[in-house]
Amino acid sequence: MDDRFPDFMSSRLVAEPRANDNAAPESVSELAGRLKRMVEGEFGRVRLRGEISGYKRASSGHVYLALKDDAALIDGVMWRGSAGRLAFTPQDGVEVIATGKLTTYPGRSRYQIVIDHLELAGEGALMALLEKLKAKLAGEGLFDAGKKRPLPFMPRTIGIVTSPTGAVIRDILHRLADRCPTHVLVWPVKVQGEGAAAEIAAAVRGFASLPERPAPGEPKPYPGEGRGPVTDQSEGAADVTQLDPGLRRGTVGQAGTIYRPDLLIVARGGGSIEDLWCFNEEVVVRAVAASPIPVISAVGHETDTTLCDHAADLRAPTPTAAAELAVPVRADLAHTLATLSLRTQRCVRRYHDRGREQLAALVRVMPRRDALLGPQRQRLDDAAGRLSLALERRVATARRNLDRHGHALRPAMLTQRLAQARARFDGTARMLEQVNPDNLLQKGYVRVVAKANGKTVATAADARAAGALQLHFRDGVLDAKVERAGGRAYVEPTQPTLL
Numbered sequence: 001m002d003d004r005f006p007d008f009m010s011s012r013l014v015a016e017p018r019a020n021d022n023a024a025p026e027s028v029s030e031l032a033g034r035l036k037r038m039v040e041g042e043f044g045r046v047r048l049r050g051e052i053s054g055y056k057r058a059s060s061g062h063v064y065l066a067l068k069d070d071a072a073l074i075d076g077v078m079w080r081g082s083a084g085r086l087a088f089t090p091q092d093g094v095e096v097i098a099t100g101k102l103t104t105y106p107g108r109s110r111y112q113i114v115i116d117h118l119e120l121a122g123e124g125a126l127m128a129l130l131e132k133l134k135a136k137l138a139g140e141g142l143f144d145a146g147k148k149r150p151l152p153f154m155p156r157t158i159g160i161v162t163s164p165t166g167a168v169i170r171d172i173l174h175r176l177a178d179r180c181p182t183h184v185l186v187w188p189v190k191v192q193g194e195g196a197a198a199e200i201a202a203a204v205r206g207f208a209s210l211p212e213r214p215a216p217g218e219p220k221p222y223p224g225e226g227r228g229p230v231t232d233q234s235e236g237a238a239d240v241t242q243l244d245p246g247l248r249r250g251t252v253g254q255a256g257t258i259y260r261p262d263l264l265i266v267a268r269g270g271g272s273i274e275d276l277w278c279f280n281e282e283v284v285v286r287a288v289a290a291s292p293i294p295v296i297s298a299v300g301h302e303t304d305t306t307l308c309d310h311a312a313d314l315r316a317p318t319p320t321a322a323a324e325l326a327v328p329v330r331a332d333l334a335h336t337l338a339t340l341s342l343r344t345q346r347c348v349r350r351y352h353d354r355g356r357e358q359l360a361a362l363v364r365v366m367p368r369r370d371a372l373l374g375p376q377r378q379r380l381d382d383a384a385g386r387l388s389l390a391l392e393r394r395v396a397t398a399r400r401n402l403d404r405h406g407h408a409l410r411p412a413m414l415t416q417r418l419a420q421a422r423a424r425f426d427g428t429a430r431m432l433e434q435v436n437p438d439n440l441l442q443k444g445y446v447r448v449v450a451k452a453n454g455k456t457v458a459t460a461a462d463a464r465a466a467g468a469l470q471l472h473f474r475d476g477v478l479d480a481k482v483e484r485a486g487g488r489a490y491v492e493p494t495q496p497t498l499l
Helices: 007-011 028-043 123-139 167-179 196-209 282-290 307-311 319-326 330-365 369-408 411-434 437-443 460-466
Strands: 045-057 063-068 073-078 095-105 110-120 157-162 183-188 230-232 239-242 263-268 295-299 447-450 468-472 477-481
Touching: 028 095, 045 073, 073 095, 095 123, 110 123, 123 282, 123 307, 157 167, 157 196, 167 183, 167 263, 167 319, 183 196, 196 263, 196 282, 263 319, 282 307, 295 307, 295 319, 437 447, 447 460, 460 468
Parallel strands: 073 110, 157 183, 157 263, 183 239, 263 295
Antiparallel strands: 045 063, 045 095, 063 073, 095 110, 230 239, 447 468, 468 477
16 A cells, blocks of 8 residues: 555544645546546547447437447547538447547546547448348338329429439430420439438428419419529420529418429439438438328439338439439320321211211111101091081081071060069069168168178167267268267277378
8 A cells, every 4th residue: 555545544534634745635526637638638539440339319419329349338429510410320230430539528437439520331331221221211111112102194393302503403304305394393402411311301391391283273373483483494494493492381472482393303313322322311211201292213323222212102213214204205195196186086087977878778768758748648638528518517507407496586575575574673673672771761760880890780789889880860971979888988999000
């Protein structure tokens, strides 16, 4: 044991300063700082090869992981700025090479590496990462064949996600112009390097967020006004609209309406697996699989395959082939329409000619008009002759009947019957005159009549019920009112009016 720390000092309860002892006790923080400076000064920057374990990305954006081999393990941290520049998404079990600075973490008495750059340890590790990600996404059903959608036969608008410069966009536009000119929306993105995967995924989601085209008959604003879309007709296709990468859903429909395309093409030229790696990123694959718009993946050459190809609805071997798959050949359509039109005309003409032949055949076998109407004419003539004879016989019969009964219509008989009828009438009139109640008025009687209905009043009860009376005298009529019991005079009811 060090002579400065004798055994008997361990038995003391309270530490006391000792003569000739200038070794003051250190704090834990001071010792940790000394170790930190020693490690950083001794090792500086290092490159480590190992397998990722315990990968985790915090909500702050920092990445925490561990690098291990078969005998040792070291913790690692990657700050948000460096993590944002990663060209791939790290996963557990992937062998990588990390470049950074060795340091310590005093809070847990650990040494760790602050990683500035992380890359895969060779193409084998890259392929292992690719297969692992492919198996994961396939297990989630992102590559199921049953989810593939058919492409529209003739899309009105095609959205293209690619670099705005280079041969790819020119080849696609020229091929579309040759086959069938179509309105094209180009969303410019980086197709390689830092941030490319995020831009590609954002472009696919951006196309999906555009408003759908209104139904036929609704007003359709003309696209291309204000901030966002910039029309460019210099490259191949007849109508090309390049979108502003900063375009957001909120500005669509305000500065100028851009409608959702009917088909998407995600395209890039050929390259190495590292160059095409952004199309293997999980964020791109999920965006393509979730797109409500059918997607054609045209990444690389025919021998290049990415996870984006598996997630898309259709894979094209090249960008030019994608343009050929997107639209039909307009000349072929015109030829097909002309052929169908000619066949239709021939069919109509043949039907017309056949109908004419059938009509002519029917005319030949139909009987003549005289043959059809001859019997009817003969029956008409016979009926006309019988009618004339019948009328003559009827007139003759009526004349004989008149002659037979004419002697009974003598004037003396009519005069006798008229005199008898007049005598009966005079007798009835005399009888009515005798029973007329108004004859008694000449003798001083009065006839009492109810004013309301004109009926004769015969009793006092009927008079009280009637109230208003009319007294018929020999020389005129007087109105009278019946006083009710109690001395109250009768008040004549008034007829209500509607005015």
